Amino acid sequence: MTINEKMEAAADDLIERFGVGHLVERKELLSLLQDTYQVKESSAMPSDYCYNRVNNGISLTKPTLFEYIGPGRYRCLGAGYPYNGPIYHRPSGAAGDIVIGFCKDGVRAIADGPRKADVSRAETSKGRDPSPRLRYRVLERDRFTCRACGASPAKDSGVSLHIDHIVPWSKGGKTTLDNLQTLCTKCNLGKGDLA
């Protein structure tokens, strides 16, 4: 068994015993891995296996099994859970977490681009297109819902969200947090027709 398979098996064990959504402490998880699957504590990183969290330098190839609740605390959901919510990340040196993506029905989508940039610099982009970081600042502020009609991919998987300039770029509108809003495809196209 690979470490990924062992982690997945441990999550299954927990679900079998306590049901989906069981809150598990890192310590409890590590001792289960050690006792049942002979995984050394130093090689088990539960935070690499979260639907809603991505660590530095971690690719998205590991199975998603847990919801990160806080330091050392996880909710055990198991593989294939239709998780919906923002994905958090703490860039190295940053004081807090930022949102870098969204998990839709258990599938994670992460913004491209550097993750080390100063969070405070993310308020503005020079060109028309917002940086991935700014996009996610806008999405996060708008709670991943269309500001016009309230549609959300978390509730309806057919909805996709776009970042829209409130004052259009062509009319001098800036690419700043204040001048950007989240719109669904329908509302975004409707706006384009009127302009």
Ligand SMILES: [Zn+2]
């Ligand atoms: Zn809409």
